Amino acid sequence: MLSMELRGVTKQYKQKKAVDDFSLKLEEGVYGLLGANGAGKTTLLRMLCNILKPTSGIVLCNGMEIDEMDGEYRRILGYLPQQFGYYPNMTAERYLRYLAELKAVPPGLIDSKIEELLELVELSEMRKKKIKTFSGGMIRRLGIAQAMLNDPEILILDEPTAGLDPKERIRFRNLISGFSKNRIVLLSTHIVSDVEYIADRILLMKQGKLIGQGNLEEIVEQVEGHVWTCMVDAQTAEEYNRKYAVSNLKNQGEKVELRIVASQKPVEDAVSVEPGLEDVYLYYFEQETEE
Amino acid sequence: MRALIREEFYKIINRRIVRVCFGVLLLCIVLLFIVAGPGNERSRIETGTETRSDLETIRQETLSGLAAIERDRELAKGFEGELTDEKLKRMAEAGGMLEYYHNEESISNIPVNGNYLNIFLAENRLTNGEYQNLSDYATATEVLPLQQTAMGSLTEKPIYFAYIQGWRVLITIMSMVGILVSLLSIIALSPVFAEEYAIHTAPILLTTEHGKRKGIAAKMVAGILFSLGALGISLCITVVLCICCYGVQGLNCFAGMLDNTWSLTEGWYGSTSYYTIGEFLLLFVAVMAIGMVMLVAFTLFASAVARQVYEALMLGIVFFALPGVIWFYLVMGNAEPHTQEILYRILYCTPLYSCMNGAIHSAVSTPMLLLRAIIFLLVVLPSIWLAQTKYKNHQVA
């Protein structure tokens, strides 16, 4: 069975510890890496792809260090960077063909693979068009297609849904769900709903550290009893919004209904309610708006 | 691997700047050829004397351009073959002796009646006249016995005469073609690695199976193919132009006739004077190709260590042009003779001087060939090694 392991992985930049003693075991399934801006997600994923060396700690795949596995590891890896690079003057098809060659897709399969993926990300029509004529969302989809060219057993996607419209987002979820059997899919995002629907396990990352993990229920459970609603007037709402982590704010005529995430009951007449993943996000990342 | 090389090659030639530069290069070749070739040709012969207002002047007929080439070729054709003393005499009769008009203002001697035959005799010092001696030029009165001339005395081999003007034009233009193709190569190849960093494709390429091995080799091979291909195409065009205008005769003449230096230096530099022109041309192309590979290797290294394309471009240009700067420094007499001597030898082995026909003439001694081989390896091996290491270990941060 496929497995990956991070042992005490740390990345120290001059001023900043981007990833801080991160240990984790991954087995087959879809993982959603959730964290605020600057939490260290991208840095972590780069180290998982072996394009950034950890300051300390090791990354193992099936018990072997990925750096030693070299080409063997890259053969089963698919990666979509947060900042997806492409050649503006190449056509989508040519770009995919080039990467298919680099990924050692057998020559006989390249055409059908490209066909299939373009279909999956709905870019068949654009295959002969230069990438520079693509919209942001189309480029993102091309990036997703490129990551999957070699049928990777380990698929690492850094904010795959950034810039996708809701329809494409749903399509993406289905794509990943269909793909993830017997594979490790690790995707980072700060869009809660992405994770909510497709991730088997959710990883919460904060200031370079793994601060929680589990499936949706387990994660939500941790915030049980910390989510409240109350009805206040507009002025008080304003004040609470500054004071507490407000996950929702709804105008109800004269009054405003607030949904507050807090360890203690914020006001007398607040009622405890069932938490959702959004509340979890606020609960953990409320203070983290530095970047 | 073939497919990868093809894709990398496509990436190189798919840049607009590369295509434009290559187009400009081809245009330059044609223009250079017109200017340095037919545009520069004059053929004058005397057609008698005339007296006008008490002054006896020589009447002459001057042809220029293709017509000049046509007549010079025609004149030379009658004498093509092994040179003999008797033949030299007849050549002097047919073409006359070269005469100069001394222009006091520009302090230069302007040939009055230059044609291929008498210029050949004068430049190769086969007459008792003076050639390009500004102070006291004397018109020749007779040809010298071949054995008494540098050309004749330095070899036992028969000296073949033919119209070789085309090959002279060729090597002049070849030098410029070499320099232009070198610049094109720097422009075309400095993005090979640097652009992957700059446009963020490196993280993708470096996470593919072949990305850190075959993919790098493919980039390098494609780079070399591009440069040698561009050189090959440019040289072919130049050769075709030359042959069309000047004909193909004379490849078996001594290369010394190309620049009229007759020496058999046994020392450091050697001399190609007694190679045939055909051999000389092959040698020139080979040396140029070797220089080009050096330049490609260095440019790829620059591309891999640079963060941005323009940094690689700058590094490449400095590497290419530096020998020229050093040469200038030497010409200004800034170095002591011993250092100077060593520097010249090294300069001759650099990509820039590998394009210069003058440097090829004297770069064929065994020590020079060895030195070239050593410099080649000293540039190419570390460049390639460092380029691939640097690129492979690129940290995406």
Ligand SMILES: Nc1ncnc2c1ncn2[C@@H]1O[C@H](COP(=O)(O)OP(=O)(O)OP(=O)(O)O)[C@@H](O)[C@H]1O
């Ligand atoms: N090259 C670098 N040099 C110095 N600091 C860096 C560098 N790259 C990232 N950082 C810092 O490391 C921290 C983590 O950055 P990272 O890009 O991994 O965050 P992220 O979770 O991916 O954020 P986002 O959601 O915005 O993409 C940030 O504080 C960032 O400023």
Ligand SMILES: [Mg+2]
């Ligand atoms: Mg990120």
